[in-house]
Amino acid sequence: MRALSGITTTTVILLAAAAFAVALPGCTSDQTQSPEGIGSVDMTVTLATPPSGPNEQIDTVNVSLFCEGIDPVLGVPRPAQSSPETFTINVSTSQGPEPYNTIGLFEKQGLPEGDCYFSFSAVSNTGNTECTGELTVAIVTNMTTSFEVVLACIHTPRYGGVRGDGSFNQCAEYRQILVTPTTQAIGNLIDVQTEVYDPDGDPVTVSVETAGACGNVATVGSDTAASCETVSGCEAVVNTVECTGVGLCEITVAVSDDGFTSCDGLLPDGSNNDAASSTIAVDCTAAQGLCAGVTCPDVGECVTGVCDPADGSCNPQNDGINTGCDLGPGPGVCDGAGACVQCNMDSQCASGEICVNNVCEGAGLVCEYEQDFEALDPAAPDALSNDGWLYFGSVFDGTGAFKFQFGPFPASTTTGQISLITSGQGGPDQGANQLVVFSNYDCCGPGTTNEGHFNGTDLVFTAVFQQINSILATDIGLTFTFQFDAKRGNIEGASSAQAFLRTLDPDAGFTITSNVELDVTDLPVDWGTYTVTLDLGDPLLEGQILQFGFQNTASNFEGSGNFYDNLTFGPQDCVGECAVDADCRDDGNECTAAVCSAGSCETSNVADGTACNNNTGTCNAGVCQPTGPIELRPLPEIYTTGTAINYGPYRAGGPGTGEMPSDAQILQDLGLLQTAGYNLIRLFGGDAVSEKILQLAQSNFPEMRFQQGLFLGGLAPGDDADNCQSPLNDSQVETAIQLANTYPTSVVTVSVGNETSFFSAFMPLNCLEGYITRTRNAVEQPVTANDDYTFYAGFTPGRSPDTVLRLIDFVSIHTYPFINYRDWDWEQEAVQAGPLRAEAMMNASLVRAQQNYQSVYDYTYLNAGTTVTVGDTLPIVIGETGWKWRQTNFSQEIETYAANPVNAKWYKDLMQSWERSPGGPVTVMDFVAFDEAWKGTDDGWGFWDELRQPNYALCGTPAGSACNNPVYQGAGFFTP
Numbered sequence: 001m002r003a004l005s006g007i008t009t010t011t012v013i014l015l016a017a018a019a020f021a022v023a024l025p026g027c028t029s030d031q032t033q034s035p036e037g038i039g040s041v042d043m044t045v046t047l048a049t050p051p052s053g054p055n056e057q058i059d060t061v062n063v064s065l066f067c068e069g070i071d072p073v074l075g076v077p078r079p080a081q082s083s084p085e086t087f088t089i090n091v092s093t094s095q096g097p098e099p100y101n102t103i104g105l106f107e108k109q110g111l112p113e114g115d116c117y118f119s120f121s122a123v124s125n126t127g128n129t130e131c132t133g134e135l136t137v138a139i140v141t142n143m144t145t146s147f148e149v150v151l152a153c154i155h156t157p158r159y160g161g162v163r164g165d166g167s168f169n170q171c172a173e174y175r176q177i178l179v180t181p182t183t184q185a186i187g188n189l190i191d192v193q194t195e196v197y198d199p200d201g202d203p204v205t206v207s208v209e210t211a212g213a214c215g216n217v218a219t220v221g222s223d224t225a226a227s228c229e230t231v232s233g234c235e236a237v238v239n240t241v242e243c244t245g246v247g248l249c250e251i252t253v254a255v256s257d258d259g260f261t262s263c264d265g266l267l268p269d270g271s272n273n274d275a276a277s278s279t280i281a282v283d284c285t286a287a288q289g290l291c292a293g294v295t296c297p298d299v300g301e302c303v304t305g306v307c308d309p310a311d312g313s314c315n316p317q318n319d320g321i322n323t324g325c326d327l328g329p330g331p332g333v334c335d336g337a338g339a340c341v342q343c344n345m346d347s348q349c350a351s352g353e354i355c356v357n358n359v360c361e362g363a364g365l366v367c368e369y370e371q372d373f374e375a376l377d378p379a380a381p382d383a384l385s386n387d388g389w390l391y392f393g394s395v396f397d398g399t400g401a402f403k404f405q406f407g408p409f410p411a412s413t414t415t416g417q418i419s420l421i422t423s424g425q426g427g428p429d430q431g432a433n434q435l436v437v438f439s440n441y442d443c444c445g446p447g448t449t450n451e452g453h454f455n456g457t458d459l460v461f462t463a464v465f466q467q468i469n470s471i472l473a474t475d476i477g478l479t480f481t482f483q484f485d486a487k488r489g490n491i492e493g494a495s496s497a498q499a500f501l502r503t504l505d506p507d508a509g510f511t512i513t514s515n516v517e518l519d520v521t522d523l524p525v526d527w528g529t530y531t532v533t534l535d536l537g538d539p540l541l542e543g544q545i546l547q548f549g550f551q552n553t554a555s556n557f558e559g560s561g562n563f564y565d566n567l568t569f570g571p572q573d574c575v576g577e578c579a580v581d582a583d584c585r586d587d588g589n590e591c592t593a594a595v596c597s598a599g600s601c602e603t604s605n606v607a608d609g610t611a612c613n614n615n616t617g618t619c620n621a622g623v624c625q626p627t628g629p630i631e632l633r634p635l636p637e638i639y640t641t642g643t644a645i646n647y648g649p650y651r652a653g654g655p656g657t658g659e660m661p662s663d664a665q666i667l668q669d670l671g672l673l674q675t676a677g678y679n680l681i682r683l684f685g686g687d688a689v690s691e692k693i694l695q696l697a698q699s700n701f702p703e704m705r706f707q708q709g710l711f712l713g714g715l716a717p718g719d720d721a722d723n724c725q726s727p728l729n730d731s732q733v734e735t736a737i738q739l740a741n742t743y744p745t746s747v748v749t750v751s752v753g754n755e756t757s758f759f760s761a762f763m764p765l766n767c768l769e770g771y772i773t774r775t776r777n778a779v780e781q782p783v784t785a786n787d788d789y790t791f792y793a794g795f796t797p798g799r800s801p802d803t804v805l806r807l808i809d810f811v812s813i814h815t816y817p818f819i820n821y822r823d824w825d826w827e828q829e830a831v832q833a834g835p836l837r838a839e840a841m842m843n844a845s846l847v848r849a850q851q852n853y854q855s856v857y858d859y860t861y862l863n864a865g866t867t868v869t870v871g872d873t874l875p876i877v878i879g880e881t882g883w884k885w886r887q888t889n890f891s892q893e894i895e896t897y898a899a900n901p902v903n904a905k906w907y908k909d910l911m912q913s914w915e916r917s918p919g920g921p922v923t924v925m926d927f928v929a930f931d932e933a934w935k936g937t938d939d940g941w942g943f944w945d946e947l948r949q950p951n952y953a954l955c956g957t958p959a960g961s962a963c964n965n966p967v968y969q970g971a972g973f974f975t976p
Helices: 663-675 688-700 727-742 756-762 765-776 835-857 893-898 901-914 933-938
Strands: 007-013 023-026 038-047 060-067 085-090 102-112 114-123 129-139 144-155 159-162 168-170 173-180 183-185 189-197 204-212 214-220 236-243 247-256 277-285 303-307 314-318 324-326 331-334 354-356 359-361 369-371 390-396 402-410 419-423 433-437 459-468 479-488 496-505 511-519 528-535 545-554 562-571 617-620 623-626 644-646 680-682 705-710 747-754 783-788 811-814 860-863 866-869 876-881 924-926
Touching: 038 114, 038 129, 038 933, 060 102, 085 102, 102 114, 114 144, 173 247, 173 277, 189 204, 189 247, 204 236, 236 247, 236 277, 277 663, 314 688, 433 545, 479 496, 479 545, 496 528, 511 528, 545 562, 663 688, 688 705, 688 727, 705 727, 727 747, 727 765, 747 765, 756 783, 765 783, 783 876, 811 835, 835 876, 835 901, 901 924
Parallel strands: 007 144, 038 144, 183 277, 644 680, 644 924, 680 705, 705 747, 747 783, 783 811, 811 876, 876 924
Antiparallel strands: 007 023, 038 102, 060 085, 060 114, 114 129, 129 144, 159 168, 173 189, 189 236, 204 214, 204 247, 214 236, 247 277, 303 314, 324 331, 354 359, 369 562, 390 402, 390 459, 419 433, 433 562, 459 545, 479 528, 479 562, 496 511, 496 545, 617 623, 860 866
């Protein structure tokens, strides 16, 4: 749902009152940005063991807080250790008849950067359970960090039998149970580690039983352990469990200090002593163990034999796109569909060629010279001279009269004079090494020290260049282009600099016969791309010398340097070969007759608003965007006939940790989606995970269709935002384009960004527009930009959707009445409590979603000089909507009453009945397929839980169980 920006999440487990912590990374979807100099903390409070007495629960948690630092707003120290700030968390509404471990959530803002110290204490309503914990939090400026705080709980004695001496035996409890991993393959083992506590200090026996798709319980060492009285270094009993089938494995752990005679998990009143036993669920998957030792032969250059974990057999699987292969005559790349081909994209062809139907074709003129300096060693004195670089100089007096000249000599890389290769000055497109050209500060005359820079008045001219020694007859009539990237160095004072293309006649004393210069004296500090062209139309130029390079003029030791990179020189048709606009250099030019046109937005570094593409477009952030309406691409038929859902495949740390789901996991997910009837799937990222999903779907679920998304990260205010520069965003765009073109049957639409309006301060609208145009220019599928309905309805201050609407083929909006519950009457107190109130709430939620949709439908904007509405001009799709089936965010009141599986089913049915009705959306994409724990408080929307067990929303489908009778029996509703 919400895009992630500037937020980190950490889970800390406190096993006792002292600080024993385990940190687990994750993410939260909160978009709130702290004021400058201030950090914030979100905390979920969880108990290691729940209160276990009859009707026992914890109503409040006491928190004590002090920080080391000055409050940047108030200018005073935060409370010190001697007088900490104290407050209370009310958690009375967070526990049901069977207490949950998670009991509360709170947020603390306005904390100074540095360490803050929290301590927690809680007592149950009966006084039988006491929980404590301490935590040190490192506050980060402008970050909201989330923690799960697990408090260690001690219960009052649970008496068992009477000892021989007449005293009572106090029953043992578990202090902590660790089960790893929570997903395992058939034939592999699961570790169950149990730490125990006994008030009498007796040895404690641990019993482990299994049910479901597992068995083979074995104890490593002893099945008894000493009572854990300290915070760390506890003795533990370790058991192993084996996955024996595919499905859910339930592991029940029980502890006793008397052989389960009297301390058998029950309290004296007959109720359960939950602190003495616990059941943990593990997901057993296809048996990877059957493939141990199996080596499958390759079927071909791009088809690899892969072992099937279900039965150990070998089956063919296509290698990933752009995997290297051998064509026979030379190297090739895999096309992702099992074939070894010459190319998938133009960059894999030789200069002057383009990739057409996986073959490099259209070889044109070959560039005479290309150099990005990455292969040249900055520490090698002759690196530039070996690459053909020369330098030449002249000295003039203060009046401009010529005095003498020197050179040409080989250009130096390391002397600190005239030229060198530097590192670390590049942007995303320049790599590690760059060329620097500046004046000769040791100038000049043999044995003199009073000429050149040394006398303070002479002007020193220096040129660093490449040279073509003889212009050929075949060159006459061609226009040569010298193209390069450049940015300002230390040029100062009266110094000047130029890039040049020139010809010299060796038969006439090397007289300059033609000369074109581009002034690069006042370059911006950011990289740009520049071009110099020279027409060799005069037949008399045959046999003359052709030079291209850089020059400067300086005096009195003033700075004169600039940085250069990505040099290309040759006939104009060799510069920027293309098949479509997206192939052009920096994705900013127009492709005309297989050539990237000179004078395009990015190449010439022109200002926004400049006409481009034969006056049919306007430059905007380096991209030529259409001035008038685009020719709309119709929505694919599946949008009017299919069943759509949002899908994220992550089962562990999520995309922020680089998680890569396995083939077996993705195939399981796609199989479940197909069983439930979903055939239109929205993917979120232009990345390797999406590539794997598409590759597996093409081979195993060829009827599935996908909306390929690409994630756009925020751009921090400054140069990056001003210039729309982001390697992450560029990679996402390019990968999404590549996937759309590689899987044109499976990928039927492309979505640029996700809810960028929620971090609009970090995604300038012109940058979003540039990403949209850049994507649409390179694919044939319809393109949209998924965003909240408020953006497309014009409700986002200072962020008009008008330009975006003129660039996309359809609108994809998000509406969440469940999240925005304060905007409508969800409580429905005027209706009798019970099923009728639940029905009134659910019907009101549909009305709210319909109002959101209508506000977008009715929004007016100017298109080709005519005022139109969105609904009259563009199809509108509900790209995201859903209802939580379980509570994950205890700060949201509606979740306490209505985060319910039955309500989630009800909302799904209401949206399905509205879909494709008169005046309704053409498609509703359910949110979301599976629960994903990495989302933290934004989890709980899944139609399957994270163990891939179906939720009630799927009842009545082949993927779910039977529905209740009546269907919505058990729905939640507000009760004051």
